[in-house]
Amino acid sequence: xxxxxxxxxxxxxxxxxxxxxxxxxxxxxxxxxxxxxxxxxxxxxxxxxxxxxxxxxxxxxxxxxxxxxxxxxxxxxxxxxxxxxxxxxxxxxxxxxxxxxxxxxxxxxxxxxxxxxxxxxxxxxxxxxxxxxxxxxxxxxxxxxxxxxxxxxxxxxxxxxxxxxxxxxxxxxxxxxxxxxxxxxxxxxxxxxxxxxxxxxxxxxxxxxxxxxxxxxxxxxxxxxxxxxxxxxxxxxxxxxxxxxxxxxxxxxxxxxxxxxxxxxxxxxxxxxxxxxxxxxxxxxxxxxxxxxxxxxxxxxxxxxxxxxxxxxxxxxxxxxxxxxxxxxxxxxxxxxxxxxxxxxxxxxxxxxxxxxxxxxxxxxxxxxxxxxxxxxxxxxxxxxxxxxxxxxxxxxxxxxxxxxxxxxxxxxxxxxxxxxxxxxx
Amino acid sequence: xxxxxxxxxxxxxxxxxxxxxxxxxxxxxxxxxxxxxxxxxxxxxxxxxxxxxxxxxxxxxxxxxxxxxxxxxxxxxxxxxxxxxxxxxxxxxxxxxxxxxxxxxxxxxxxxxxxxxxxxxxxxxxxxxxxxxxxxxxxxxxxxxxxxxxxxxxxxxxxxxxxxxxxxxxxxxxxxxxxxxxxxxxxxxxxxxxxxxxxxxxxxxxxxxxxxxxxxxxxxxxxxxxxxxxxxxxxxxxxxxxxxxxxxxxxxxxxxxxxxxxxxxxxxxxxxxxxxxxxxxxxxxxxxxxxxxxxxxxxxxxxxxxxxxx
Numbered sequence: 108x109x110x111x112x113x114x115x116x117x118x119x120x121x122x123x124x125x126x127x128x129x130x131x132x133x134x135x136x137x138x139x140x141x142x143x144x145x146x147x148x149x150x151x152x153x154x155x156x157x158x159x160x161x162x163x164x165x166x167x168x169x170x171x172x173x174x175x176x177x178x179x180x181x182x183x184x185x186x187x188x189x190x191x192x193x194x195x196x197x198x199x200x201x202x203x204x205x206x207x208x209x210x211x212x213x214x215x216x217x218x219x220x221x222x223x224x225x226x227x228x229x230x231x232x233x234x235x236x237x238x239x240x241x242x243x244x245x246x247x248x249x250x251x252x253x254x255x256x257x258x259x260x261x262x263x264x265x266x267x268x269x270x271x272x273x274x275x276x277x278x279x280x281x282x283x284x285x286x287x288x289x290x291x292x293x294x295x296x297x298x299x300x301x302x303x304x305x306x307x308x309x310x311x312x313x314x315x316x317x318x319x320x321x322x323x324x325x326x327x328x329x330x331x332x333x334x335x336x337x338x339x340x341x342x343x344x345x346x347x348x349x350x351x352x353x354x355x356x357x358x359x360x361x362x363x364x365x366x367x368x369x370x371x372x373x374x375x376x377x378x379x380x381x382x383x384x385x386x387x388x389x390x391x392x393x394x395x396x397x398x399x400x401x402x403x404x405x406x407x408x409x410x411x412x413x414x415x416x417x418x419x420x421x422x423x424x425x426x427x428x429x430x431x432x433x434x435x436x437x438x439x440x441x442x443x444x445x446x447x448x449x450x451x452x453x454x455x456x457x458x459x460x461x462x463x464x465x466x467x468x469x470x471x472x473x474x475x476x477x478x479x480x481x482x483x484x485x486x487x488x489x490x491x492x493x494x495x496x497x498x499x500x501x502x503x504x505x506x507x508x509x510x511x512x513x514x515x516x517x518x519x520x521x522x523x524x525x526x527x528x529x530x531x532x533x
Numbered sequence: 534x535x536x537x538x539x540x541x542x543x544x545x546x547x548x549x550x551x552x553x554x555x556x557x558x559x560x561x562x563x564x565x566x567x568x569x570x571x572x573x574x575x576x577x578x579x580x581x582x583x584x585x586x587x588x589x590x591x592x593x594x595x596x597x598x599x600x601x602x603x604x605x606x607x608x609x610x611x612x613x614x615x616x617x618x619x620x621x622x623x624x625x626x627x628x629x630x631x632x633x634x635x636x637x638x639x640x641x642x643x644x645x646x647x648x649x650x651x652x653x654x655x656x657x658x659x660x661x662x663x664x665x666x667x668x669x670x671x672x673x674x675x676x677x678x679x680x681x682x683x684x685x686x687x688x689x690x691x692x693x694x695x696x697x698x699x700x701x702x703x704x705x706x707x708x709x710x711x712x713x714x715x716x717x718x719x720x721x722x723x724x725x726x727x728x729x730x731x732x733x734x735x736x737x738x739x740x741x742x743x744x745x746x747x748x749x750x751x752x753x754x755x756x757x758x759x760x761x762x763x764x765x766x767x768x769x770x771x772x773x774x775x776x777x778x779x780x781x782x783x784x785x786x787x788x789x790x791x792x793x794x795x796x797x798x799x800x801x802x803x804x805x806x807x808x809x810x811x812x813x814x815x816x817x818x819x820x821x822x823x824x825x826x827x828x829x830x831x832x833x834x835x836x837x838x839x840x841x842x843x
Contacts, residue, residue: 297728298728299729301727302727302728302729302730302732302733303732303733304644304645304666305663305664305665305666305701306645306665306666307665308728374648375644375649416621419623421622421641421643421645422644423643
């Protein structure tokens with residue numbers, strides 16, 4: 108199929124141009140003004156903007172093992188609805204994605220997914236933090252990173268070995284930072300709200316102690332480390348300083364850490380329960396500044412689907428996490444562009460360019476000759492998100508009924524028109 | 534009439550509602566003191582107690598309060614119920630609800646459990662203690678006792694001493710006394726003090742004597758002996774020595790100050806054994822008042838319930 112997107116404004120991370128985009132054979136064939144092709148289906152882009160497809164380096168597709176929450180196909184559709192053309196699934200599946208066989212199963216199933224699904228392998232067997240997983244074998248099967256996400260690598264010497272071993276294969280290590288002794292059974296941020304609700308708190312130190320540990324380990328080895336879903340002001344400050352010191356550290360945060368704070372837990376709202384927990388307004392502001400000054404390299408969703416029964420229960424028993432694909436761009440637009448003056452180019456950098464480069468894939472740019480992974484978004488009309496209408500299997504979100512100022516409306520993956528006017532095809 | 538169908542916490546009550554409950558409890562206390570302890574207020578109503586944690590006084594006082602007012606009262610013994618088979622809280626509560634229950638009194642170790650139940654049943658839910666969050670009926674019976682002994686609550690200085698971190702009694706008392714204009718101080722070891730506690734409208738000290746000084750009411754709190762094993766304080770002896778309420782420390786309070794404790798008491802730990810005596814403390818009266826206050830609450834909530842199709 109050939110498509111011609113007419114009269115749109117293209118936002119790349121480094122420039123903005125008004126042009127038409129001609130897509131042919133899965134590639135961006137031509138960008139220019141007043142283009143015309145006989146066989147191309149014309150898409151009116153005049154009231155929309157065009158961005159490179161978004162890339163999420165951190166999501167949970169729950170497949171294999173927890174398909175009642177999500178599977179690769181449904182998760183990919185939800186990603187598409189949110190404008191993500193490439194996503195990286197975390198390995199905390201059942202069985203754990205810690206060996207070639209599970210990776211091959213996922214990759215085989217992902218062939219039928221509507222977006223590019225990449226897999227991260229486990230750092231340690233069974234996510235147990237004791238023995239390295241077969242990272243080299245998994246690399247041969249195509250993993251793009253390793254992580255024990257959902258759990259910290261508590262043993263410092265194991266983290267050291269992981270950085271060295273994964274570094275040998277040029278695979279990023281994604282670190283979920285949590286000192287379990289400091290978490291101490293907590294279920295939300297420790298502070299006024301935990302006191303007010305009578306819930307056990309999780310100290311910010313639980314995250315920051317491990318962030319500093321891994322910065323120091325990475326520095327001592329001159330290896331890279333990527334810190335995922337940072338949530339505190341202290342983590343931003345530690346990473347900012349480490350970057351100044353030349354440590355090869357990168358990091359991401361999630362939309363909920365720049366749009367919500369701990370007060371969202373009021374009324375024992377389990378859809379505001381996540382790990383790390385929502386912090387305070389002071390942290391939210393620091394996260395936004397970290398995104399602005401480049402301390403935080405990218406935005407990831409941590410899309411974490413759960414069944415209603417796993418959320419409609421006692422707060423301390425409820426599982427952590429929220430779905431995130433379909434609201435991520437809208438949250439970035441409202442909370443970063445509209446409220447904090449970020450440019451759309453910066454959003455492209457945070458949600459497409461940098462994450463694509465991080466996992467070394469081709470996307471991240473709308474340019475001639477590049478793969479046609481791109482999206483159109485409507486930033487003129489308001490839109491109310493309804494969780495019930497989400498194409499994810501799960502509906503656990505704190506953003507139900509939020510009205511946003513932007514919405515992804517059209518998505519092309521490898522030149523295939525998979526989301527048309529907000530309808531996910533197939 | 535109370536505004537909400539449920540009593541989930543003091544947070545949700547207005548000062549007018551608090552006064553209404555306390556005023557009704559005055560009449561209810563008269564019923565308890567009669568030779569024939571029977572009144573018709575809850576005739577034909579069903580009150581169920583569902584306790585996921587151990588309790589002597591709270592559970593029994595709900596049951597007796599129901600019975601004194603003529604309700605059908607029953608208790609679900611969690612240990613021998615389907616809870617032991619793994620039935621979820623919501624499913625257990627729904628099951629109880631559809632048997633014609635009007636009022637469900639629930640105690641649970643998870644903060645917010647009664648709120649969850651309340652959203653899923655038609656019956657009125659009374660929070661009989663949820664985790665570290667609230668214990669509203671305790672705060673109401675404490676307020677009733679203070680009012681009976683001291684008159685209006687507005688000018689009182691109340692000192693609460695002990696494990697503040699884990700105490701739902703402190704939180705409910707703080708909310709209630711704040712709403713009624715009293716001054717609240719809390720004291721306990723720093724390892725048992727919740728973060729930013731002063732934002733709840735209390736003054737916090739680690740020096741018990743500073744907190745007690747000039748108080749009208751001194752309230753001791755039970756220290757769970759397991760806390761010592763978790764490393765929150767070094768030994769029971771040291772705790773008692775530094776944070777216990779004894780005769781000497783009590784002298785720092787006003788001459789006519791009353792000593793309270795929600796029970797059960799660790800004699801000789803949080804308060805000296807000699808103080809747990811009707812001449813020295815009002816602990817027994819708190820228990821009696823607990824029945825009266827719960828009678829008042831049950832009666833006021835029962836007005837929310839009429840015919841129901843099941």
